[in-house]
Amino acid sequence: MNNSYNHSLSANSQLVQKSVNRCFDGEQHYYSHQSMSTKTSMTFSIYLPDEALAGRRCPAVLYLSGLTCNADNVTHKAHFQQKCSELGMIFIAPDTSPRSSENVEVPNDERYFVGQGASYYVDAVQAPWAEHFNMQSYIVDELYDLLRSEFPIDSIGITGHSMGGHGALVLGFKFPGKFVSVSALSPVCAASESAWGQAAYEAYFGDDKSLWAQADAAQMIEKVGQQYSSILVDQGAADNFLAEGQLQTSKLQHACEKAKQPLTLRYQAGHDHSYYFIQTVINDHIEHHWRMAQLS
Ligand SMILES: N[C@@H](CCC(=O)N[C@@H](CS)C(=O)NCC(=O)O)C(=O)O
Secondary structure: OOOOOOOOOOOOOOOEEEEEEEOOOEEEEEEEEEOOOOOOEEEEEEEEEHHHHOOOOEEEEEEEOOOOOOHHHHHHHOOOHHHHHHHOOEEEEEOOOOOOOOOOOOOOOOOOOOEOOEOOOOEOOOOOOOOOOEHHHHHHHHHHHHHHHHOOEEEEEEEEEOHHHHHHHHHHHHOOOOOOOEEEEOOOOOHHHOHHHHHHHHHHOOOOHHHHHHOOHHHHHHHHOOOOOOEEEEEEOOOHHHHOOOOOHHHHHHHHHHHOOOEEEEEEOOOOOOHHHHHHHHHHHHHHHHHHHHHO
């Protein structure tokens, strides 16, 4: 381990460092901690450029992952580290849901789009989910405050992929005071109208359609109106989930038009839903968040 830039946690930190790897001019770290929101241990990855390791405040971007993922998918496959190193940007990837462990039994579902790996970043209200599935509170309150107290973060932007793109849009527009920028990759744009989202919301919210509406990106944007000078969304034109109707990208475009929210929406020819696509456009997203942070 390279000690010359050693980042030190606070004296009574709740974080347990799991790994440190030098990567470009910075370090890729993993931490776990006991979460009050989910009542489980949660793990996240954080890339710290040398500026941050030396204690200087840097802009940060929070990346919410998609169905079936944990922090590893983006950390291992998106190749964001070089651009973050060049710009001096912190990149944080939380898990997509609470998970069962030796000590805690967390509910699950045999379908990959409900339960563990599929929280939709909402606070569930129905049993058995409500006990642990409080990922909105985890992200916007608990993790948000923890990150700010433990790392030299100056502002936070939010992005994500697929279910995580939905999370970035919903949380970015529901809590605009917390985030300086929003972007999304292949987002689920109208979860309450996609088969994936409907299955999850029947489980997490039951019949309360006001909760469904608050967890639908297109409806949220239409309701709260313009919050950012621009948002960036990339979508693979050959994405099978777009063709299947899970993503409903046109509803996002329509909502932004109605809300007068400037949107740069790019359909990328030939690209699918995979991390090869994310790898192709991730630098543009990091630059978008970096530019917005300079203006904030
Ligand atoms: N496993 C699912 C697809 C799930 C999926 O595509 N997940 C996306 C996010 S929505 C992903 O990023 N998967 C992990 C990876 O590619 O590393 C299936 O069988 O159709």
